[in-house]
Amino acid sequence: MRRLITALVSLSLAGCASQQKPTPAEPAPAPAPATPAAPADAEAFRATAPQPGKPPELVLPVFQKATLDNGLTVLVSTRRELPLVYAGLVFAAGSAQDPVGKPGLADLTYRMLLEGAGTRDTVALDNALGDLGTSAMQDVSPDGSRLGVRVLTRNLDGALALLSDMALRPTFAPKAFERRKKQQLADLVRRLGSPNALGQLVFLSSTFGSTHPYGHSATGTPDSVQSLTLEDVQGFYKKQVGPAAAALVLTGDISLEDAVALARKHLGGWKAPAVPPAAPPAPPASTRQAVYVVPKPGLDQTVMMLGRPAIAAGNPDEFALDLATTVFGGFFGSRLNMNLREDKGYSYGAGAGIDPRLGVGPLSAATSVRADVTGPALGETMKELHGLKSRPITEKELEAAREGLIRAFPGSFETVEGLGSSAAVLFMKRQPLDEYSRTVEGLRTATAAEVQRAAEKYLDPATLQIILVGDPLLIQEQVTPLNLGKLMPVEPDTEPGKPRATR
Amino acid sequence: MKALAAAALVLFGLPALAQATQEAKPLEPGREALAIPYEKYTLPNGLEVILSVDRKLPIVSVNLWYHVGAYHEQPGRTGFAHLFEHMMFQGSRNVADDVHISMLEQLGATDLNGTTSFDRTNYFETVPTHHLETALWMESDRMGFLLDALTPEKLATQKEVVKNERRQGTEAAPYGLAQEEAWHALFPLPHPYHGSVIGSMKDLDAATVDDVKDFFRKWYAPSNATLAVVGDFDVAKTKALIEKYFGSLPSHPKPTKPQVAPVKHTKPVVIRFEERVATLPLLSIQWLTPGYFENGDATADVLATVLGTGKASRLYRRLVLEKQLAQSVTVAQQSQGAQSVFSIDVTARPGVSTDALLKEVDAVLEDVRKNGLTPEEIQRARTRIDTRMLAGLQSIGGFGGKADVLQSYNHFVGEPSYVAQDLARYESVTPEAVKQFTRDTLRPDARVILHAVPAPRKQAPAESKERH
Numbered sequence: 001m002r003r004l005i006t007a008l009v010s011l012s013l014a015g016c017a018s019q020q021k022p023t024p025a026e027p028a029p030a031p032a033p034a035t036p037a038a039p040a041d042a043e044a045f046r047a048t049a050p051q052p053g054k055p056p057e058l059v060l061p062v063f064q065k066a067t068l069d070n071g072l073t074v075l076v077s078t079r080r081e082l083p084l085v086y087a088g089l090v091f092a093a094g095s096a097q098d099p100v101g102k103p104g105l106a107d108l109t110y111r112m113l114l115e116g117a118g119t120r121d122t123v124a125l126d127n128a129l130g131d132l133g134t135s136a137m138q139d140v141s142p143d144g145s146r147l148g149v150r151v152l153t154r155n156l157d158g159a160l161a162l163l164s165d166m167a168l169r170p171t172f173a174p175k176a177f178e179r180r181k182k183q184q185l186a187d188l189v190r191r192l193g194s195p196n197a198l199g200q201l202v203f204l205s206s207t208f209g210s211t212h213p214y215g216h217s218a219t220g221t222p223d224s225v226q227s228l229t230l231e232d233v234q235g236f237y238k239k240q241v242g243p244a245a246a247a248l249v250l251t252g253d254i255s256l257e258d259a260v261a262l263a264r265k266h267l268g269g270w271k272a273p274a275v276p277p278a279a280p281p282a283p284p285a286s287t288r289q290a291v292y293v294v295p296k297p298g299l300d301q302t303v304m305m306l307g308r309p310a311i312a313a314g315n316p317d318e319f320a321l322d323l324a325t326t327v328f329g330g331f332f333g334s335r336l337n338m339n340l341r342e343d344k345g346y347s348y349g350a351g352a353g354i355d356p357r358l359g360v361g362p363l364s365a366a367t368s369v370r371a372d373v374t375g376p377a378l379g380e381t382m383k384e385l386h387g388l389k390s391r392p393i394t395e396k397e398l399e400a401a402r403e404g405l406i407r408a409f410p411g412s413f414e415t416v417e418g419l420g421s422s423a424a425v426l427f428m429k430r431q432p433l434d435e436y437s438r439t440v441e442g443l444r445t446a447t448a449a450e451v452q453r454a455a456e457k458y459l460d461p462a463t464l465q466i467i468l469v470g471d472p473l474l475i476q477e478q479v480t481p482l483n484l485g486k487l488m489p490v491e492p493d494t495e496p497g498k499p500r501a502t503r
Numbered sequence: 504m505k506a507l508a509a510a511a512l513v514l515f516g517l518p519a520l521a522q523a524t525q526e527a528k529p530l531e532p533g534r535e536a537l538a539i540p541y542e543k544y545t546l547p548n549g550l551e552v553i554l555s556v557d558r559k560l561p562i563v564s565v566n567l568w569y570h571v572g573a574y575h576e577q578p579g580r581t582g583f584a585h586l587f588e589h590m591m592f593q594g595s596r597n598v599a600d601d602v603h604i605s606m607l608e609q610l611g612a613t614d615l616n617g618t619t620s621f622d623r624t625n626y627f628e629t630v631p632t633h634h635l636e637t638a639l640w641m642e643s644d645r646m647g648f649l650l651d652a653l654t655p656e657k658l659a660t661q662k663e664v665v666k667n668e669r670r671q672g673t674e675a676a677p678y679g680l681a682q683e684e685a686w687h688a689l690f691p692l693p694h695p696y697h698g699s700v701i702g703s704m705k706d707l708d709a710a711t712v713d714d715v716k717d718f719f720r721k722w723y724a725p726s727n728a729t730l731a732v733v734g735d736f737d738v739a740k741t742k743a744l745i746e747k748y749f750g751s752l753p754s755h756p757k758p759t760k761p762q763v764a765p766v767k768h769t770k771p772v773v774i775r776f777e778e779r780v781a782t783l784p785l786l787s788i789q790w791l792t793p794g795y796f797e798n799g800d801a802t803a804d805v806l807a808t809v810l811g812t813g814k815a816s817r818l819y820r821r822l823v824l825e826k827q828l829a830q831s832v833t834v835a836q837q838s839q840g841a842q843s844v845f846s847i848d849v850t851a852r853p854g855v856s857t858d859a860l861l862k863e864v865d866a867v868l869e870d871v872r873k874n875g876l877t878p879e880e881i882q883r884a885r886t887r888i889d890t891r892m893l894a895g896l897q898s899i900g901g902f903g904g905k906a907d908v909l910q911s912y913n914h915f916v917g918e919p920s921y922v923a924q925d926l927a928r929y930e931s932v933t934p935e936a937v938k939q940f941t942r943d944t945l946r947p948d949a950r951v952i953l954h955a956v957p958a959p960r961k962q963a964p965a966e967s968k969e970r971h
Contacts, residue, residue, distance in 0.1 A: 042751065043647075046596070046640070046643075046648075049597075049640060053633040053636075054633060056561030056632045059560055081897075082897060083893070114814070122814055122824060123814065123820060124815075125814075127813075127815045129813070130813050130887065131886070134890060135812065152890055152893070179824065183823070189783060189853050190782060190830060193780060193781040194677055299675055299780075300674040301671060301674070301675040332605060332608060333605020333606075338601070338605075341667075342660065344660075345660040345662075345667070346667070368667070370667055370670065401609070403611060404609040404611055404612075407610060407631050409611075410561060411562050411629050414897055415897040
């Protein structure tokens with residue numbers, strides 16, 4: 001499930017040092033020789049893949065928890081190798097709590113926490129963090145928000161003093177608010193220059209519906225952000241931010257005991273009435289009515305996204321569906337990537353995954369393909385989806401996905417920031433501390449029949465919305481013959497004051 | 504020279520672990536955690552081996568650097584080193600076509616990839632400890648027997664994949680083509696950094712099977728590669744495995760690195776580019792600066808941090824907070840073997856011209872040329888660099904993890920544990936040195952200035968007045 005975010009996001013990664021992209025699950029032949037070497041060859045031993053030794057015990061991260069008198073949750077995972085600690089405040093309200101008509105409010109509110117706190121203005125606050133060798137990492141997601149730093153152990157106390165100022169004593173200065181809001185607005189203009197960002201915007205509104213709490217992007221639209229006031233921000237903060245709706249996450253070179261003492265010192269006096277929000281309601285059932293086309297005339301590639309609302313965290317289908325999606329598009333060696341990339345050369349990579357949230361989260365598949373093969377590439381994608389029924393997941397595919405996902409667990413918890421973000425997810429999704437053991441157990445015990453049933457149910461092509469960003473004429477010409485539904489042009493709201501997009 | 508000592512030992516029939524175990528240089532108090540204990544030796548065929556034990560998790564990283572990158576390409580063959588990197592995942596004599604990544608994936612590998620830069624190409628995977636031998640088997644098979652499985656069909660498909668990668672990162676990416684043009688201007692032909700690492704569509708089309716064969720034979724010899732194994736493993740058993748899988752691969756002479764005269768710009772190059780993908784104007788100013796670890800490289804790092812990291816940094820503060828002309832600021836010293844590139848990228852607010860941004864950036868630079876930085880700013884930058892370095896050591900593999908750190912020092916200075924010396928470079932950066940660097944190197948007349956401005960039709964309405 002953690003892989004799923006990569007599917008959508010990884011498309012935008014590309015640096016100067018180009019890289020081969022391991023996309024998120026799939027079938028692959030077991031280690032076996034391709035062509036047996038000639039006998040009597042001194043190198044003949046190479047023809048046989050080595051036999052693995054005894055598997056090491058699976059090491060999963062351990063999370064510990066305490067609760068302060070004011071309701072603040074303290075989550076700790078100890079890792080002593082290096083004198084480093086990730087310290088983060090996690091807030092239970094996220095962009096799903098944006099009031100109707102005010103998408104972008106949670107994002108703007110949390111970003112204001114860095115624009116002055118306690119006795120410091122923006123610059124003084126940033127310099128104070130700089131003196132500790134760090135900058136604040138911030139992120140706002142549908143189910144919550146995080147504000148954190150990674151510091152040397154010796155700087156932890158100082159960092160917590162700053163974090164508590166930001167969470168408890170934000171200044172919300174009017175001048176800083178006006179500036180921050182303008183910056184958010186300009187950032188929306190910037191994001192809408194990216195074909196992937198455009199696609200994601202339409203993906204959310206077309207799969208969840210634009211009035212559903214998960215149906216908009218955390219950053220909002222130019223229109224909605226334009227309308228936000230400082231009173232809105234203060235109102236959101238007052239309603240949603242407080243110790244009973246927050247957690248202090250400390251991971252790395254720290255014990256639970258020391259963490260609790262530090263939490264009491266810096267956050268023990270925090271009083272505020274906020275409580276964690278309820279899970280968003282389940283979105284309406286998904287049936288495709290149309291293919292959404294975001295026009296970008298002359299674009300060299302077409303961005304393709306397919307998806308639907310799928311499941312909430314804790315749904316009994318979760319692990320079977322994770323395995324099914326992995327076989328379909330979660331690994332580099334998945335059916336979808338091997339077809340579009342390695343067989344046809346249509347794409348640099350194609351992937352799929354699920355994102356179970358506090359409420360029902362999305363399943364998505366995404367790729368970018370050479371513009372002139374948009375039709376064939378979408379056709380192959382539909383073929384792979386139909387193939388899940390006509391060519392059921394094989395035992396070999398299933399076992400490869402199972403073993404790969406389970407064995408990759410220890411490697412995903414190497415850094416204190418990684419541990420911190422896992423702890424944050426547990427808090428935001430209200431999951432138990434042993435969630436990762438539960439996941440491993442669920443992946444281990446999901447039966448082939450369950451996996452096949454999940455594949456047919458959730459990856460049913462008739463239930464998936466299709467979003468294409470690219471040259472509209474070319475799309476019209478190549479996609480119409482596939483008979484996937486009427487092509488509906490969508491121009492996302494890109495400028496304040498412009499009429500709203502179709503949905 | 505170290506290779507010789509190793510070769511001698513082999514005569515005694517020992518596995519070539521020749522080189523005495525080296526201890527990392529002692530670090531100053533408070534920085535002990537930055538030391539990486541390691542052992543380095545060379546096989547008789549010239550393959551360098553670096554071993555470093557780290558038992559925090561039952562995983563092990565296998566990381567191979569080939570000392571060849573886009574720098575070593577021939578004119579008309581740009582993008583070849585990277586295209587070749589793709590071919591390394593397509594199968595070799597004993598590893599079936601196209602399954603390299605999926606085989607490792609289904610064993611639970613993480614941090615599995617290959618990357619190409621101008622100076623080197625690397626391949627890495629982190630595997631559960633019991634699959635170390637499989638990883639070594641696979642890496643040795645493609646080092647020794649790639650060409651046995653090479654077909655024109657596989658090359659044709661990967662050419663298409665790479666062209667898609669290029670479209671994604673260049674043609675269809677915000678500022679992709681604009682930045683490429685600036686790069687070409689920075690390194691005029693015949694400098695080997697002229698082309699992009701990803702290459703041009705034309706050169707990718709022109710690549711042949713014979714090119715792949717020649718490239719492999721010339722550059723992918725054991726003598727031009729370094730293998731690092733980092734993580735939870737048994738040293739003696741691993742040495743024996745390395746000997747088994749890599750020891751008999753045939754030796755070739757170590758290829759010589761082409762020597763190229765540095766580029767010097769004596770007048771500014773101004774590029775005005777009509778941007779088609781991005782929606783906000785971008786100003787990018789770039790200078791050629793001293794190579795990685797050369798005098799001035801660390802100074803440039805410190806200056807980049809002070810100018811562009813954090814909201815209180817000089818450029819962010821002036822352009823984004825105070826004047827509100829810019830949306831974001833990125834300043835970087837991109838350290839490279841032959842020559843580095845110092846760049847300042849500023850994204851404008853809607854309606855703000857890049858010429859207005861240039862004036863502001865120049866005012867900030869002029870101030871540094873005159874007054875240097877404050878000791879507090881330099882100290883803050885050093886603390887950031889220290890913390891970042893330590894954080895990089897958390898992962899044993901992957902981009903910038905422990906294996907990459909050992910490899911990188913080894914590649915550029917021949918010494919895997921160079922961390923003490925590396926940090927010492929930053930200690931010696933003074934306000935005076937920064938002032939001097941800004942005057943001598945970041946000269947107004949020795950730079951490439953890129954104005955990537957979206958066509959007016961596509962630009963969002965002005966929020967402040969138009970200044971074109």
